[in-house]
Amino acid sequence: MNKETIYQFCPLCGEKFIKKRLLQNEPERLVCSACAFIFYLDPKLVACTIAETRNGIVLQRRNKEPKKGCWVLPGGFVDRGETLEEAARREFLEETGLHTQINCLLGNYSYPGEANIIIVYQSDITGGTIRPCHESMSIDEFKRQDIPWDQLAFDTTKNALKKYIEENG
Numbered sequence: 298m299n300k301e302t303i304y305q306f307c308p309l310c311g312e313k314f315i316k317k318r319l320l321q322n323e324p325e326r327l328v329c330s331a332c333a334f335i336f337y338l339d340p341k342l343v344a345c346t347i348a349e350t351r352n353g354i355v356l357q358r359r360n361k362e363p364k365k366g367c368w369v370l371p372g373g374f375v376d377r378g379e380t381l382e383e384a385a386r387r388e389f390l391e392e393t394g395l396h397t398q399i400n401c402l403l404g405n406y407s408y409p410g411e412a413n414i415i416i417v418y419q420s421d422i423t424g425g426t427i428r429p430c431h432e433s434m435s436i437d438e439f440k441r442q443d444i445p446w447d448q449l450a451f452d453t454t455k456n457a458l459k460k461y462i463e464e465n466g
């Protein structure tokens with residue numbers, strides 16, 4: 298289903314949205330037919346982390362669709378008002394049980410037609426004990442030669458891991 302068809306009614310007055318091109322070079326917007334409220338479908342920010350224990354790079358096996366059973370970098374959606382860095386640290390802790398300190402920005406990843414923009418940090422692990430959360434089937438640590446390249450969930454997972462390995466040997 299096209300994501301935009303989920304939103305049919307104005308959240309302010311309850312009347313129906315119509316699709317309207319307001320500016321020539323911009324996409325069609327959802328505009329309320331009664332009160333003219335414009336519903337901007339903004340991108341969603343995701344903050345992810347690459348971090349290594351002495352046993353390898355920490356990856357999480359997804360326990361939900363999409364890509365259930367595939368491996369991803371620990372991470373998740375940034376809350377409104379939260380910094381990117383804080384979101385990356387919070388999500389990594391929630392999903393792996395490990396505390397991190399951000400070392401540097403590894404990269405940002407966006408794709409035509411996709412809602413999510415993914416920011417990937419490279420971090421050092423500063424404490425905690427590995428344990429999977431409800432969103433993961435398991436957490437594991439991978440040496441370079443053991444990374445499951447054909448079972449990675451998303452393009453970003455693959456692209457960020459490649460870049461990290463290129464830059465860090």
Ligand SMILES: [Zn+2]
Pocket residue numbers: 307308309310311312329330331332333334
């Ligand atoms: Zn309205």
